Amino acid sequence: MNINEMIYSFVREDYQRDNFDDFLRKISFKYDVPSIHIAGTNGKTVVTSFLTNIYSKSKKHKVGTFISSSQNKKIEEMILINGEPISLEKVEEIFNEYRKLFKKYDLSHYEISVFIALSIFLKEKADLAILETGMGGEYDATNVITPILSIITNVSLEHTDYLGVSLSEIALHKAGIIKNNIPVLIGEIKGDALDVIVDISKRKNAKITRIGETHNNSFISTGIKFDYKTYRDLEISNFSLTNIKNACTAIDAVDLLMESFPIDLVSLKEGLKTSLPAGKFEFIPGSPTFIIDGANNPDAIEKLRKDVDSLALNKETYIIFASYVDKNITVMLPEIALLGSLYLSTFPSSRARKEEDYFLYLDEYKFVEDYHEIIKDIKENHPDSLILITGSKKFASIVSEEKKNNKI
Numbered sequence: 001m002n003i004n005e006m007i008y009s010f011v012r013e014d015y016q017r018d019n020f021d022d023f024l025r026k027i028s029f030k031y032d033v034p035s036i037h038i039a040g041t042n043g044k045t046v047v048t049s050f051l052t053n054i055y056s057k058s059k060k061h062k063v064g065t066f067i068s069s070s071q072n073k074k075i076e077e078m079i080l081i082n083g084e085p086i087s088l089e090k091v092e093e094i095f096n097e098y099r100k101l102f103k104k105y106d107l108s109h110y111e112i113s114v115f116i117a118l119s120i121f122l123k124e125k126a127d128l129a130i131l132e133t134g135m136g137g138e139y140d141a142t143n144v145i146t147p148i149l150s151i152i153t154n155v156s157l158e159h160t161d162y163l164g165v166s167l168s169e170i171a172l173h174k175a176g177i178i179k180n181n182i183p184v185l186i187g188e189i190k191g192d193a194l195d196v197i198v199d200i201s202k203r204k205n206a207k208i209t210r211i212g213e214t215h216n217n218s219f220i221s222t223g224i225k226f227d228y229k230t231y232r233d234l235e236i237s238n239f240s241l242t243n244i245k246n247a248c249t250a251i252d253a254v255d256l257l258m259e260s261f262p263i264d265l266v267s268l269k270e271g272l273k274t275s276l277p278a279g280k281f282e283f284i285p286g287s288p289t290f291i292i293d294g295a296n297n298p299d300a301i302e303k304l305r306k307d308v309d310s311l312a313l314n315k316e317t318y319i320i321f322a323s324y325v326d327k328n329i330t331v332m333l334p335e336i337a338l339l340g341s342l343y344l345s346t347f348p349s350s351r352a353r354k355e356e357d358y359f360l361y362l363d364e365y366k367f368v369e370d371y372h373e374i375i376k377d378i379k380e381n382h383p384d385s386l387i388l389i390t391g392s393k394k395f396a397s398i399v400s401e402e403k404k405n406n407k408i
Contacts, residue, residue: 003092004074012108017139023105023115024144027098033064033121034260035129035145036253039137039174040153042300043187043246044068046280047153048132050250054271055128056083058263064121064129066114066142079117081124094119110134114141128261138176149256150177150206151185153249155193156299171196180204183256187211187249209256211248217241219311223273229255231265235273240281240293241310242303247272279396281307284403287383289315292400294393296323298331304390308339315386316340318378320371323391324351333361336390345371347395371399375408 001009012019036051038044048067055063065080076085094116095102102112121129131147133140155171171193178184178197184206186197201208215227223237228248236247250272254263276282281304284290295304308317317340323329336342344367346352355367368374378387389399402408 003088003095007075007095007112008073008109010102010107010109010112012106015136015139017111017141017143019105019107020111020115020141021144023101023107023111026101026105029115029118031118031122031145033118033126033129035131035147036149036151036257037131037133037142037145037147037177038151038153039133039140039177040151040187041156041170041174041297042295042303043153043242043249044132044151046243046246046276047151047249047253048130049274049276049280050247050272051130051253052080052083053274054250054254054263054268055130055261057271057274058267060263061127061261062125064117064124064126066117066129066131068110068132068134068142075113075116078113079120081120081126086120090120090123091116108141111141114144118145133177136173136176138173140176143177146179147177147182148260149183149185149253150179151187151249151253152177152189152197153187153246154299155189155197156297166192168192168196172200175200178204178206181206183207183209185209185211185249185252185256188245209252211245211252214244214248217244231268234269237273237275238281239283239311240307242307243276243281278400278404279393282396282400288318288378288385288387289313290387290389290403292389292396292403294396295332295336295390296327296392298328298335301332301335301390304388305335305339308386308388313386315384316382317386317388318374318382319343319388319390320345320374321365321391322347322371322395323353324349324394325353325357326351327391329353329358329361329391332391333365336388337365339388340386343368343371343374345369345374347371347392347398349394352392352395372408 052065055061067078079086131142133142152174175197178200184201217226225235279292279294282292293304295301319342322345342365344358344365
C-alpha cells in the first residue's frame with residue numbers, strides 16, 4: 001500500500017472538527033506561518049493557483065500551498081512549495097511519525113492531509129502559505145490557523161446536507177474563516193450571503209475589501225487581456241470571463257499584502273499568465289474543439305454556460321455531462337442544455353451517477369454508459385463541432401488527462 005492509499009484508508013463521514021482539535025492539543029501543535037486562507041463555493045482553487053503562481057514567480061518568498069482536493073487523490077498534488085509538488089518522502093516521514101495518533105483520534109484523510117501540509121510548511125520554513133478550504137469554512141480542518149488575510153470568493157448553494165439549505169446558512173459556514181482584526185477580501189457576493197459576511201466582519205472588526213470591475217476586456221489568441229484598477233494590459237491564459245474575476249481577487253490579495261510581501265509588476269503579470277489547473281475552463285482547439293470544465297453546482301454551470309456563450313464560437317455544440325449522485329442536476333441539466341445537444345454519462349467512481357440515477361431525465365436526454373463512444377462518434381461525424389465536458393471535477397480531470405495523453 002503506497003502513502004496515498006494509506007492516507008485515504010482513513011475514512012470518517014461526519015462533519016466536525018472536534019477530533020482534529022483534540023489531536024492538535026495532544027501534540028501541542030503550534031503554527032505560525034503567515035497564511036492566506038481561501039473559502040468559497042466556486043473559484044477558490046483558481047484564486048489559490050493565481051496567488052501561488054504570482055508569489056512563486058517573484059522568487060522573493062518561499063511559498064507553501066495547500067489545495068483542498070486533488071481529483072487523483074495524490075497528496076503530492078495537494079501540497080506545493082513554490083508551485084512544485086512536495087516529495088513523498090517528506091509526506092511519509094510525517095505520516096509515519098503520527099500514524100498511531102491519527103488512528104487513535106479517528107482522523108479523516110482530509111484532516112491528515114491538512115496536518116501534513118501545515119507540518120511541511122513549518123519544516124520547510126515557508127515565508128507565506130496559501131490554504132484552500134474544503135467544502136465549508138467554520139468546521140474545515142484548515143480553520144485551525146489564524147491567517148493574515150481571509151478570502152471568500154463567492155457563496156452559492158452546495159453541500160446542503162452539511163452546510164444548510166439557504167445562502168445565508170452556507171455563508172455563515174464560509175464566514176467561519178473570518179478572524180478578529182484580520183482583513184477580509186470578498187468576490188462577487190450579493191444578497192443574504194453578503195449581509196451575513198458583512199455582519200460577521202463588523203462584529204470581528206475585520207475590514208472588508210470587495211473586488212472591483214475590470215475594463216477593456218478582449219479575447220486574444222492565448223486567453224483574455226484586461227485592465228484592473230491601475231494595472232494595464234494584464235493577461236490570463238484562459239478564455240473564461242469568470243476566471244477574470246478570480247484573477248482580480250488574486251490581484252487585490254497581493255495589493256493588500258504588498259507591504260509585508262512585496263511583488264513586482266513583472267511577477268504579477270507572469271503569475272497571472274501561468275496556466276491554470278486542468279479542468280478550469282480548459283480550451284483545447286482541434287477537430288473537434290474541446291472545453292473541459294469541472295462545473296459541479298448550479299452557480300458554476302450557469303457561469304460556464306455564459307463563458308461558452310461569450311466566446312461566440314458558432315460551432316455545433318455537444319455536451320457530455322457526468323456528475324456525482326449528490327449534485328443538484330435538476331437545475332444544472334436544463335441550464336447547460338441551452339448550449340446544444342446534451343448527453344448523460346458516467347465515470348469510474350462509486351459516487352458517480354449511473355443510468356438509473358438519471359431516471360427522471362432519460363426521456364429528455366440520452367444516456368451513454370461509455371463517454372468515449374460519444375466522443376468517437378462526434379469526432380467522426382462532426383469534426384467542426386465543440387465538445388463540452390462538465391458536471392464533475394473528477395470527470396473533467398479524467399477526460400483532461402486522457403486528452404493530454406491522446407487517448408481520446
